[in-house]
Amino acid sequence: MLNFFVLVLIFWVSLFSRSVFAQDKETIRWLIWDQVPNFIIDGEYQGQGAGDTFTAMIQSHLPQYHHENVLSNTRRYHALIRQENVCVAWAWIVPGSKDFRVHSKAISLAPRSGIHILKSKQNLFGKPGKSLSLAKLLENTDLKLGYLEDMSYSKKVHELIEKNRDKGNIYFSSVSKVELDLKMLDNGHVDYFFGFSAQSIFEAKENKIANKYQFYNIDEMDMYTSMHTHCSKTPFGYKAMAAINQIITDDALMAHLKVIEKWYGKNKDYRSVFIDYVINQQANELVMDPGQ
Numbered sequence: 001m002l003n004f005f006v007l008v009l010i011f012w013v014s015l016f017s018r019s020v021f022a023q024d025k026e027t028i029r030w031l032i033w034d035q036v037p038n039f040i041i042d043g044e045y046q047g048q049g050a051g052d053t054f055t056a057m058i059q060s061h062l063p064q065y066h067h068e069n070v071l072s073n074t075r076r077y078h079a080l081i082r083q084e085n086v087c088v089a090w091a092w093i094v095p096g097s098k099d100f101r102v103h104s105k106a107i108s109l110a111p112r113s114g115i116h117i118l119k120s121k122q123n124l125f126g127k128p129g130k131s132l133s134l135a136k137l138l139e140n141t142d143l144k145l146g147y148l149e150d151m152s153y154s155k156k157v158h159e160l161i162e163k164n165r166d167k168g169n170i171y172f173s174s175v176s177k178v179e180l181d182l183k184m185l186d187n188g189h190v191d192y193f194f195g196f197s198a199q200s201i202f203e204a205k206e207n208k209i210a211n212k213y214q215f216y217n218i219d220e221m222d223m224y225t226s227m228h229t230h231c232s233k234t235p236f237g238y239k240a241m242a243a244i245n246q247i248i249t250d251d252a253l254m255a256h257l258k259v260i261e262k263w264y265g266k267n268k269d270y271r272s273v274f275i276d277y278v279i280n281q282q283a284n285e286l287v288m289d290p291g292q
Helices: 002-024 050-060 074-080 119-124 134-139 155-163 198-207 235-247 250-264 268-279
Strands: 026-032 065-071 086-091 101-103 108-110 113-118 145-148 170-173 192-196 213-217 224-232
Touching (some): 134 155, 250 268
Parallel strands (some): 026 086, 145 192
Antiparallel strands (some): 108 224, 113 192
């Protein structure tokens, strides 16, 4: 009987010790968002996105911290990155954020953005595989563009949007998302909107249906975007980033490239620029950094 009570006592002491130890750990709050296939929040492929897996990889190598994933939208993101214990594993540098964030070296490239349309409207846009001019598309007042006002695209795109703001062929959405829903094309609310090529590919794969959407590259968004890990420019953030920088090895980055290729497909041009810019850390004219 005495042995039984001793075992019970040891169990509770051990449990209490682990609880106290967990409470003593500093917490990093990691921002994620709903943007397939970069961050996959639910469904069959939950957690398998490019950003999901990179975030999880970093977390697995930082057992000295307690980790919390925080689902954000564009507005919440801009507010939360000003907080001390918030880090982001996979994102581009928000213009002006270098004043209050410390960033890693380049860890990835966001593929080129473009536009989605219904395949049934291809005759209004052009042959698949062709890069289109947004300037020319906006001249056609019969075609309506869906535009997220809180999102950052390229300087050329923003200039064209402002130039055409009052012409009536742009639907300005204040929804705080990082991409519009493809259903907006189905119901005819808009004829095209900006996004990544993998958005429609992923939806078809997840629902096991044929892809009824067509993606086009846009001349005014002809560059890849430099991606980084970042934390607050505070003692907490510098300490976390010092540990994170040790984790971001070439092997880790090449494993990440495989995840990108899983969702976006293998593209020799993308891979070449990735090796040049991310692995070799060489400047490349095909890469833009919004934070510069």
